[in-house]
Amino acid sequence: MYACTHFCCLASACDAIFDFYWDPEIAAHLAEHGIDPEDFEWAVRMARVRGQSRSTGRPCCWGETVDGRYVLCVYEYIDETTILPITAYEVRRPRRQQP
Numbered sequence: 001m002y003a004c005t006h007f008c009c010l011a012s013a014c015d016a017i018f019d020f021y022w023d024p025e026i027a028a029h030l031a032e033h034g035i036d037p038e039d040f041e042w043a044v045r046m047a048r049v050r051g052q053s054r055s056t057g058r059p060c061c062w063g064e065t066v067d068g069r070y071v072l073c074v075y076e077y078i079d080e081t082t083i084l085p086i087t088a089y090e091v092r093r094p095r096r097q098q099p
Contacts, residue, residue: 017045017081018041018044018045018081018082018083019081019082019083020037020040020041020044020082020083020084020085021078021082021083021084021085022037022085026084026085026086029087030085030087030088033087033088033089033090034089034090035065035071035088035089035090037085038066039065039066039067039069039071039088040071040073040085040088042063042064042065042066043061043062043063043064043065043071043073043088044061044063044073044075044083046063046064047061047062047063047073048063049061049062049063050062053074056074058074058075058076058086059074059075059076059077060072060073060074060075061073062091069090070090070091070092070093071088071089071090071091072088072089072091073085073087073088074086074087074088
């Protein structure tokens, strides 16, 4: 599990345009956590809370999947607009964001 600190993005979620690098191993790893590529990409693109892993220093974000699950996504940047997914899993939504 990754422990992350977080901060709010200055840009709106609509400004977050990325390409994602997927290989079968990464997709299989995320599937073990119940996350598919569409879930990951949606959560990263629409995240308003981003941060950095305290344990690895990798970027991470918190967001919702298309079906409304709240997830933590950890990734690396290959370049300025290309993301390499590392892991993602469902987490408890912060109290201030409870529906």
